[in-house]
Every structure is written in C-alpha cells, then in structure tokens.
Amino acid sequence: MVRLPLPLPAVHGLPDSAESTSELPFHLFPNLKRAYDQLQLPLTEFLQNSDVNWLIYDFAPHCILAACSLAFMGPPAKLIRRDQQHVEDLTVVPEWIPFPSTVAYRLYEVIGIHDCMDPEAPDFFRLAKVIEGCRFVAIRSCAGLEGDSLSLLEKLYQKPVVPMGLLPAKVNDSERAENRDLLSLRQWLDEKIQNFVLYVAIGSEFTLSQDEMNELASGIEKSGLPFIWVVKTKDDPIITGFESRVSGRGLVWANSAPQKQILAHPSIGGFLTHCGWSFVIEGLGLGWVLIIFPGGFFGSRVGGKTP
Known part of the structure; x- marks a missing residue:
C-alpha cells in the first residue's frame, strides 16, 4: 500500500484542517468534493508515472452502501438524470425493482440528501460515472442477506457485481x-x-x-x-x-x-x-x-x- 502525496487544494468555505466528511457538517460536504475534484491533475500525473496494476476507487469512502441502496438508486442512465427529477420520486419504490419491496426515502430525508450535494456534480452523477468506468463492482454484502438486490444490480449495471461477504469485525x-x-x-x-x-x-x-x-x-x-x-x-x-x-x-x-x-x-x-x-x-x-x-x-x- 502506498500513501499518495497529494495535498488537498484550498477551497473557499472549506476549513484548512478538514480532509474528510467526519470533520464537516452536511452543508459543507460540497466544498470538500470540489477540493477532491481539483486533485484530478496531480492524481493523473501520479498514475502516469507509476507502475499501477490495480486502481480501487471508492465512490463514497465516507460510507458503505448496501446492495439494496444501490439497486434503489438505479442504473447509470437513471442516476445521471436523478438531479433533474422531483425529490418525490425517491419516496416511492422505483419501477426497475421487480421484487416486493418497501424500500424508499421519506420526503424530509430526500431533502437532507440534496442539501449535502454539489449542484455542479451531484452524487448521483458521480456514482453513475464510477459505475460506467469500472470493470466490476465489489460490495460488502452476501447473497444470503441481499440475494435479490445483488442479482438485480448485475442486470442494471451490465457488469459483474461481486459480494465480498459481510466481513464482520472480530473482537481482538x-x-x-x-x-x-x-x-x-x-x-x-x-x-x-x-x-x-x-x-x-x-x-x-x-x-x-x-x-x-x-x-x-x-x-x-x-x-x-x-x-x-x-x-x-x-x-x-x-x-x-x-x-x-x-x-x-x-x-x-x-x-x-x-x-x-x-x-x-x-x-x-x-x-x-x-x-x-x-x-x-x-x-x-x-x-x-x-x-x-x-x-x-x-x-x-x-x-x-x-x-
């Protein structure tokens, strides 16, 4: 494992010491995302000058999404247009879910999600681009818990979806x-x-x-x-x-x-x-x-x- 020497760029409205979402309230999350977006050039230069066989990219390193969550959000084509839809659309079970489900947001929860998104590059858009650009998706889950959602994701993404297991932490x-x-x-x-x-x-x-x-x-x-x-x-x-x-x-x-x-x-x-x-x-x-x-x-x- 190699630690990347990439200092976070200064962004207006982002505290100097903040480098993760755990150090920020929701409404400042977009500022952190803009700072990470500015790492595109130095990261590209690092990859061009390094012998890298694997690049593991976590769309949302601040949280782990279950297969159920990803299935609810839909395929990349739907994700890209999510920010153009009404917030009420997230309060009902989507049309692409073929099995019985009650999974949906409440209205106040949807509003909370949009409050922490960058309007210039919403999280739904970012997730869509990550899915489109990757070779396979690894999820911390298992078929015994989310079998239907895992199978659906492979159809929605048109690429392998690999359940890594729940990986429960052991008490040392x-x-x-x-x-x-x-x-x-x-x-x-x-x-x-x-x-x-x-x-x-x-x-x-x-x-x-x-x-x-x-x-x-x-x-x-x-x-x-x-x-x-x-x-x-x-x-x-x-x-x-x-x-x-x-x-x-x-x-x-x-x-x-x-x-x-x-x-x-x-x-x-x-x-x-x-x-x-x-x-x-x-x-x-x-x-x-x-x-x-x-x-x-x-x-x-x-x-x-x-x-």
Whole structure:
C-alpha cells in the first residue's frame, strides 16, 4: 500500500484542517468534493508515472452502501438524470425493482440528501460515472442477506457485481487487555444486569441538530434503561442537565469508543444506531436487537431497511 502525496487544494468555505466528511457538517460536504475534484491533475500525473496494476476507487469512502441502496438508486442512465427529477420520486419504490419491496426515502430525508450535494456534480452523477468506468463492482454484502438486490444490480449495471461477504469485525482479545478506554467501560458494564444496557452510537459521519439531540436525550432518559451513549466530542449539544439526571445509570462517552468490544459485552441488550452499514453488520453479527435511527444521509435509510 502506498500513501499518495497529494495535498488537498484550498477551497473557499472549506476549513484548512478538514480532509474528510467526519470533520464537516452536511452543508459543507460540497466544498470538500470540489477540493477532491481539483486533485484530478496531480492524481493523473501520479498514475502516469507509476507502475499501477490495480486502481480501487471508492465512490463514497465516507460510507458503505448496501446492495439494496444501490439497486434503489438505479442504473447509470437513471442516476445521471436523478438531479433533474422531483425529490418525490425517491419516496416511492422505483419501477426497475421487480421484487416486493418497501424500500424508499421519506420526503424530509430526500431533502437532507440534496442539501449535502454539489449542484455542479451531484452524487448521483458521480456514482453513475464510477459505475460506467469500472470493470466490476465489489460490495460488502452476501447473497444470503441481499440475494435479490445483488442479482438485480448485475442486470442494471451490465457488469459483474461481486459480494465480498459481510466481513464482520472480530473482537481482538489483545485489544481488550491494552485499551484503557475499554477497561474503564468494561468495569462500568460489569456492574450492570446482563442483556439490559442500551448502546447508542449514531456514527462519526452523522451530525444531529440540537432538536434531534434533545429528542434523543429525552427518549433515553424516559426509557429508564442503563445506557452508553457515544457522542463525537464533549461539545455535542446535549439537553441541559441530562448527564446529572442520568448519573449512575447512564454514561455519555465523547470521541471514539471501542465499539466491537462494547457490543460483545454480555451486559449489552440493544443497539440504537443510525443504520450505517458497518454498524448494522457489527450489531447483527453479535446478535443484538437494532433500534433504527435512520437519517437523511446518503444510503443510510434504504440500507437500514434491507429486507
């Protein structure tokens, strides 16, 4: 593996330190995409002067799309014209889905998607060009979960679609022993009743509004359940007095958390997640009940509704 020495160009409206979507709110995503678009020339020069046998390109490295999501979005010819259609078109099952399905967006979710797109080169257009230009498509999924969608994608794309398997993350025993954060969390979990703690993680790419944070905090508080709630930073706006009112039965954890190890603990009984595909796979792989908190992020809702 070779790290590419390609510094991100400066773009108006993009913070100097921002190089990924996890560092930005939705409305600034287009600025990051414009910065990456400006890497076309230096990347081309690198490829021309390098001995490269394979080029693996991820259209959306900030999220993993399920086969169900891609099938819903349609073939390249449809994707290219998506930005010219009405947003309501994404709220119904598309005509090219031949099997029974309820997968579709709600209107407010579609609006959220369009808010983070670059009008000069919408994500649907970018995805279409990637599909047209590649030799095959590899998807983190399996026939046992998304067989119908995988078969449909090969017909829609007219090229091989390779399911790579779910690739569930394994819990590493050495990480358990060395991770100080995990030791602290494990001590807290060891004191709780088995299969009773709610684990809440919305993902680093998903930013909740103040109203959404308040509603989520209120629901967690009223549930009366013990919980671990992972937030991005201590600056995340949680309703005033929340942490003091839930002190003892709840834990608000800032920054990243050892999620695989937390989910593997016997005290965990449920997982409230934003439908990010990796999160869904980790939760299902460990056998926990998923409480779905789908947002307007590209692919999250339809991925979370995979039959």
